[in-house]
Amino acid sequence: MLRADYSDQNCSIARTLELVGERWTIMILREVFLGVHRFEEMQRNLGIARNVLGARLERLVESGILKRVPYQERPPRSEYRLTAKGVDLWPVLVALLKWGDRHAAPAGPPVVLEHSGCGGALDDRRRCERCGEDVEPWDVVARPGPGVARPRATVQVSA
Amino acid sequence: MLRADYSDQNCSIARTLELVGERWTIMILREVFLGVHRFEEMQRNLGIARNVLGARLERLVESGILKRVPYQERPPRSEYRLTAKGVDLWPVLVALLKWGDRHAAPAGPPVVLEHSGCGGALDDRRRCERCGEDVEPWDVVARPGPGVARPRATVQVSA
Numbered sequence: 001m002l003r004a005d006y007s008d009q010n011c012s013i014a015r016t017l018e019l020v021g022e023r024w025t026i027m028i029l030r031e032v033f034l035g036v037h038r039f040e041e042m043q044r045n046l047g048i049a050r051n052v053l054g055a056r057l058e059r060l061v062e063s064g065i066l067k068r069v070p071y072q073e074r075p076p077r078s079e080y081r082l083t084a085k086g087v088d089l090w091p092v093l094v095a096l097l098k099w100g101d102r103h104a105a106p107a108g109p110p111v112v113l114e115h116s117g118c119g120g121a122l123d124d125r126r127r128c129e130r131c132g133e134d135v136e137p138w139d140v141v142a143r144p145g146p147g148v149a150r151p152r153a154t155v156q157v158s159a
Numbered sequence: 160m161l162r163a164d165y166s167d168q169n170c171s172i173a174r175t176l177e178l179v180g181e182r183w184t185i186m187i188l189r190e191v192f193l194g195v196h197r198f199e200e201m202q203r204n205l206g207i208a209r210n211v212l213g214a215r216l217e218r219l220v221e222s223g224i225l226k227r228v229p230y231q232e233r234p235p236r237s238e239y240r241l242t243a244k245g246v247d248l249w250p251v252l253v254a255l256l257k258w259g260d261r262h263a264a265p266a267g268p269p270v271v272l273e274h275s276g277c278g279g280a281l282d283d284r285r286r287c288e289r290c291g292e293d294v295e296p297w298d299v300v301a302r303p304g305p306g307v308a309r310p311r312a313t314v315q316v317s318a
Contacts, residue, residue: 006186008206009186009205010269010306010307010308011186011189011259011269011270012255012256012257012258012259012260012263012264012268012269012270013185013186013189013252013255013256013259014186014259015259015263015264016255016256016258016259016262016263017182017185017186017255018263019263021180021182021185023176023180024165026172026176026180027165027168027170027172027173027176030170030172046168047167085262088258088261088262089258091254091257091258091283091284092251092254092255092258093172094254095250095251095253095254096171096172096175096176096251097171097172097175098171098250099171099175099247099248099250099251100170100171100172100173100174100175101171102247103175103244103247104171104174104175104177104178105171105174109171110169110170110171111170111171124250125250125284125285125286125293126284127284134284147169148169149169
C-alpha cells in the first residue's frame with residue numbers, strides 16, 4: 001500500500017514513466033531536442049542542481065535513450081545525443097507542449113513548432129496545418145512564440 | 160540552484176508537468192480514461208496509499224482536469240469525471256503508451272487500443288491503421304494485448 005513506484009503495473013504508460021517520469025527528465029530531453037547537448041549548457045538553461053542533472057543523464061544513458069559522444073580528447077569530454085529510442089519520445093514532448101499551449105499558456109505559446117521549409121504550424125497529431133504532411137522531428141523548427149519572455153534563437157530541432 | 164520545480168521555465172512542457180507530472184497522476188488519469196471513476200476502485204487498481212491518491216485527485220480537481228460528480232445522496236458520494244481540459248490529455252497518454260509498447264514491452268503490448276466499430280489499431284498519431292480516420296478518445300476500445308498478465312475486460316474508453 002505504500003509502494004513508491006509503478007513496478008507491479010503491467011502497463012506501457014507506467015513503464016514509460018519509470019524511465020522518463022522523474023522530475024526534470026522530460027525537461028532535459030527538451031533541451032537535447034532543442035540542440036543543447038552539453039552538461040554545462042543544460043545546467044545553465046535548467047538551473048537545476050548539478051548532482052540531479054548528472055543522475056538524470058546517467059539514467060537516460062543507462063536506459064538507452066541518450067548516448068555519450070566524445071567531442072574533445074584532451075581533456076576527454078562527451079556530449080549527449082538522442083538514440084533512436086530517444087527520438088521516439090518526440091510524440092510525448094509534442095503532446096505535453098500542445099496541451100500546455102492550450103491550457104497553461106495565458107500569454108500564448110512561448111515556443112511555436114513549424115514545419116521546416118513549409119512554415120506551417122504543427123497540429124496535435126504532428127501534422128503540418130499548411131501542407132497536411134506528417135512531420136518528423138528532423139523537419140521541425142522551434143521559433144519563439146507570442147508568449148515568450150526570454151527569447152531563444154530559432155533553432156532547428158536536433159535529434 | 161536547488162529549485163524543486165519548473166516554475167521559472169516559461170515553457171508549455173514545464174507547465175503541463177507542473178499539473179500532471181507528479182508521480183501517480185498520469186496513472187490516475189489512465190484509470191479515469193478506462194472508466195474507473197471512484198476512489199475505492201482506483202485505490203484497489205493502483206495499490207497506492209489513500210492519502211497520496213486523495214491528494215492527487217484534489218489537485219486534479221483544483222486544476223480543472225477532473226470534476227466531482229455526485230452519484231449518491233445518503234451518504235453523499237461523488238465520483239471523478241474528466242473535464243474537457245482533462246480529455247485533452249488523451250494525446251499525452253497515447254504517446255506514453257505507444258512509446259512503452261515499442262520500447263518497454265518485451266512480451267508485447269499489455270493493452271491494445273482499437274478504433275471502435277472498425278477494429279483497426281491506433282498508430283502513434285492516433286489515426287486508425289485500417290481506415291485512416293483520426294480517432295478521438297470516445298472512438299476507442301481498450302483490449303487486453305499479447306503482453307497482458309492480469310487481463311482486464313475490454314472497455315470502451317470513457318471520457
